[in-house]
Amino acid sequence: MRDASRGWRIPGVRGARPAPPAGPAPGARAPACGSPAQPRRSRLPGCAWAAGGAAVARRGLGGVAGGWSAAAAAAAGAQQPASPAAVRQPAGPPPPGAMAGSSSLEAVRRKIRSLQEQADAAEERAGSLQRELDYERKLRETAEADVASLNRRIQLVEEELDRAQERLATALQKLEEAEKAADESERGMKVIESRAQKDEEKMEIQEIQLKEAKHIAEDADRKYEEVARKLVIIESDLERAEERAELSEGKCAELEEELKTVTNNLKSLEAQAEKAETRAEFAERSVTKLEKSIDDLEEKVAHAKEENLSMHQMLDQTLLELNNM
Missing domain, CATH: 1.10.287 (Helix Hairpins)
Incomplete structure (x- = not known):
């Protein structure tokens, strides 16, 4: 199965190739997950998509499942506090932002599962296409070998035809000579028969x-x-x-x-x-x-x-x- 950088179309994914998530320009450092540079509404999902895109860019479609798993792990790490001493959860009901993060994480997991299924299907499709390509290549090589063999056989048949035509011409010439000799022999036989008849009469x-x-x-x-x-x-x-x-x-x-x-x-x-x-x-x-x-x-x-x-x-x-x- 070919990776995304080679331009295979993945079934179920729009576009010619999966574009990596939007990130910083080449040569610039990507902002850290949860930093103020990230938009508020997409800090957590953006980090996940960035991590998944980096994994896809590094490993290709063959490792997309692992990339999205790594992105999910990074998102989970971002949600958890750095250490128990540094961050303490206040008592009481969770804030609304935490509920939104959990639903986003669940959506990311569903998306990861969907992408994994699509990646598996793409792998199977790519394997099938590769097998078909190998089969077609073998068929093409076999056909080329058959064509070469047929060309050689045609050449041999043409040479044999030339030799057969030469033998036919020689045989026709010999047949003509034999017919002439037979005619001469027949005339000689007629002369001999006439002489024999005359001798018999005599x-x-x-x-x-x-x-x-x-x-x-x-x-x-x-x-x-x-x-x-x-x-x-x-x-x-x-x-x-x-x-x-x-x-x-x-x-x-x-x-x-x-x-x-x-x-x-x-x-x-x-x-x-x-x-x-x-x-x-x-x-x-x-x-x-x-x-x-x-x-x-x-x-x-x-x-x-x-x-x-x-x-x-x-x-x-x-x-x-x-x-x-």
Whole structure:
């Protein structure tokens, strides 16, 4: 609780602050209580108020109760005589001034009690206000700390937002690059798919060609086997023709020998010679035909071998292309 010199408003007391009782000017001595300088009507209460005001001035509102108690004690001391020997109470009823002093003292006591109650209420009010002030100060400090914490959090959030925006920009850039790469990959996949489709079509065509080549090779093999069989037959026929030619030559030799030995019978020899010539011509024609047949067969065999070789080469090339794919 603050004292009166600091300007607190006391509840129940008029004015901004309790003014001390009127007294002498600064630097002057206050007149003694009960002296002629005091007004007659306020000598006793004035002393009490002066003592209370001095106490308030010295101790503030915190000691106002003690000040007014000291003032009451001073007033009581002023009412009592200094010593029994110096002052004697006259016998008889008290004078009217004494009755007025007693009522004034009672009023002062009531005023003191009232002021004590007001001082206690003021102390409680000041304590409550001080507690409220401390609570408000704590709230203000807490709010300032919260504001500082919020400012720091806002700064951290702004920094995190900046970093998040940077990461977002980086992610968007990477996403754009990934989309470009995906587009390129998609185009590459389309190219690869088209190539694969073309390769599949080519493989189908090559499979068809391979099947045809196999059929051609099988036909060529069959033809080769037929030609080989025919060649074997022709060779056997040639052997038989050669045998017949040898026989014919042997016969010709025999005929020549007969012509040499038989010279007497010319006609028979001529006839035999004609017959022999005819047979020789026939044999020659037969030999010529056989030789021509052999030449034709050899040409056919050579042609079949060439066709077979070309078919084998084509088949090997097709298999090589399929293996390379």
